[in-house]
Each structure stands twice: as C-alpha cells, then as structure tokens.
Amino acid sequence: MNFSVKKMVYMALLxxxxxxxxxxxxxxxxxxxxxxxxxxxxxxxxxxxxxxGGKWHWRDAVIILFMRILLSAFIVGQPMSLLFSAVGGFMxxxxxxVSKNVIKGxxxxxxxxxxxxxxxxxxxxxxxxxxxxxFSVFYYLPVxxxxxxxxxxxxxxxxxxxxxxxxxxxxxxxxxTI
Amino acid sequence: MKKQTxxxxxxxxxxFSIIGWTMSVNIHLTNSCAKIYxxxxxxxxxxxxxxxxxxxIKITGDGxxxxxxxxxxxxxxxxxxxxxxxxxxxxxxxxxGIQPVVCLPNKLxxxxxxxxxxxxxGVIDGVAx
Numbered sequence: 001m002n003f004s005v006k007k008m009v010y011m012a013l014l015x016x017x018x019x020x021x022x023x024x025x026x027x028x029x030x031x032x033x034x035x036x037x038x039x040x041x042x043x044x045x046x047x048x049x050x051x052x053g054g055k056w057h058w059r060d061a062v063i064i065l066f067m068r069i070l071l072s073a074f075i076v077g078q079p080m081s082l083l084f085s086a087v088g089g090f091m092x093x094x095x096x097x098v099s100k101n102v103i104k105g106x107x108x109x110x111x112x113x114x115x116x117x118x119x120x121x122x123x124x125x126x127x128x129x130x131x132x133x134x135f136s137v138f139y140y141l142p143v144x145x146x147x148x149x150x151x152x153x154x155x156x157x158x159x160x161x162x163x164x165x166x167x168x169x170x171x172x173x174x175x176x177t178i
Numbered sequence: 179m180k181k182q183t184x185x186x187x188x189x190x191x192x193x194f195s196i197i198g199w200t201m202s203v204n205i206h207l208t209n210s211c212a213k214i215y216x217x218x219x220x221x222x223x224x225x226x227x228x229x230x231x232x233x234x235i236k237i238t239g240d241g242x243x244x245x246x247x248x249x250x251x252x253x254x255x256x257x258x259x260x261x262x263x264x265x266x267x268x269x270x271x272x273x274x275g276i277q278p279v280v281c282l283p284n285k286l287x288x289x290x291x292x293x294x295x296x297x298x299x300g301v302i303d304g305v306a307x
C-alpha cells in the first residue's frame with residue numbers, strides 16, 4: 001500500500017468529518033420511540049470515498065470507516081456501542097462494496113446507500129439478539145427497515161448532489177493534485 | 179443486476195415492512211405475563227392481571243444507569259431513567275402486545291410472554307389476533 005502524505009491528510013480530514021457527523025447526530029433527540037433510528041449522516045463519507053475513483057481505492061474507505069468506528073466508541077464511552085457500531089458498519093460496508101460493483105446503471109448511489117443502511121440495521125438487531133438473549137427485539141425489524149430505506153435514500157441523494165456540483169474541486173481530490 | 183431490479187426489491191421490502199409492522203401491532207397475547215430481563219437474565223416475572231396496587235421496581239445497570247419501572251394492573255412501563263436517549267420512557271406502557279420496552283444502555287428488556295401450560299403447549303395456544 002502506498003500512502004502519500006497528501007492522501008493521509010485527506011483521509012484524516014474525512015475521518016474527522018465523519019466523526020463530527022456522528023457526534024452531531026447523537027445530540028438530535030429521537031423523534032420516534034424506537035432505538036437506533038437515525039439519519040446515518042456518517043455514511044455519506046463512506047459513500048463519497050467509495051464512489052470517488054481516481055487515486056482512491058475502497059481500501060481507503062475501509063480505513064476511514066474503521067477509524068471512525070473506533071474513535072466514536074471512545075467518545076460514547078460504552079464498549080457495547082463499539083460492538084453495535086462495528087458489526088453494523090462493516091456489514092453495511094460489505095454490501096455497499098458488493099452492490100457498487102454488481103448493480104449496473106446510472107445514479108446507483110442512493111440504491112447502494114439504501115442497501116448499506118438495511119444491512120447496518122440487520123447487523124445491529126443480530127447483535128441485540130445475541131447480547132440481550134431476547135428474540136423480542138426482532139419486533140423492531142419492520143420499522144428499522146422502513147427507516148433504513150428512507151434515511152439511506154436521503155443520504156444517497158446528498159452524496160449524488162455533491163458529485164454533481166463542485167467538479168473542479170472534486171477532480172483535484174480525486175487525483176490528489178492540490 | 180440491473181438498477182430496476184434493485185428498485186423493485188427495495189419497494190417490496192418497504193411494502194412487506196409496512197404490512198409486517200401493521201400486523202405485529204395487532205397481535206394480542208392472551209394468558210400472558212410480563213418478564214423483565216437484564217443482560218439476558220430473567221429478573222422478574224409479573225402477572226399483570228393480579229396487580230392490586232401499582233408499585234415500582236428500580237433496576238440499576240453497570241455504568242450506573244437506573245431505570246424505574248412502574249407496574250400497574252394490566253400494564254407495565256418505564257417512568258424514569260437516566261440513560262441519555264430516554265427511548266424506554268417514550269415507548270410508554272405495554273400490556274399484551276409483542277412490542278418490548280428496551281433500555282439499550284442498561285441492557286434492560288421488558289416483554290410480555292405467554293404463560294406456559296403444564297403440558298408446555300402455551301406458546302401456540304396463547305396468541306390471539
């Protein structure tokens with residue numbers, strides 16, 4: 001793996017942005033009485049790096065995701081949240097990487113984002129069933145699917161808009177020419 | 179895989195989720211009791227119909243979070259908690275559905291389950307729609 005200093009700086013910046021989005025989301029009071037329903041803004045960074053291309057590889061996205069999960073667990077302070085975040089985050093990343101290469105068409109970012117969100121929630125419910133030893137958390141699966149589809153779509157659309165505008169700045173980041 | 183196939187899959191998932199949720203809200207368990215679990219261990223079993231006076235149960239978890247559960251005749255719910263998100267309080271009271279009351283930071287799960295008959299056939303007999 002070849003890391004230039006420029007790329008490391010960009011990756012650190014993206015990790016910081018992802019982390020701040022996570023922290024901001026934590027401050028929003030839950031608008032439905034269901035655990036783990038959230039907008040998932042931190043996923044926009046993962047999507048951005050995945051679809052950037054140029055000199056950016058999906059390995060960079062994994063590293064940024066891993067760092068964000070690790071650091072966010074330190075911020076929250078509970079080891080349980082690390083387990084939930086990690087399982088959800090990596091399952092989501094796996095399906096996003098696979099679907100990015102498998103789905104043919106234009107404008108697939110919202111679809112990839114939706115699949116990522118769905119798998120993120122599936123992963124979290126699986127951890128909940130294992131940790132709490134109670135199958136009743138499966139009750140939340142339908143609602144979480146609905147929330148994942150909506151929030152996945154919204155974040156995917158945000159990233160699509162970012163890619164549509166800001167062409168010059170994006171090309172510079174893509175090719176690390178700043 | 180084409181993009182259109184994926185859109186159809188997603189729409190189906192949405193439809194099934196909405197149907198599934200509507201159906202799950204309408205399930206009423208008869209012959210049931212409330213069970214309080216923490217960390218996967220059963221702490222209390224309460225028959226809600228036999229509660230005469232409302233009483234409170236306080237549960238503390240590691241990390242210092244405390245939940246106050248109020249048990250009334252036919253209902254159970256969390257009324258006070260010092261966890262950060264307060265989802266457990268907002269869930270309200272449950273009586274005979276399959277929705278649980280959970281407090282994630284405190285690893286607390288309150289759910290309604292059917293009472294088992296002597297011949298252990300309670301699970302099938304007990305669900306009525």
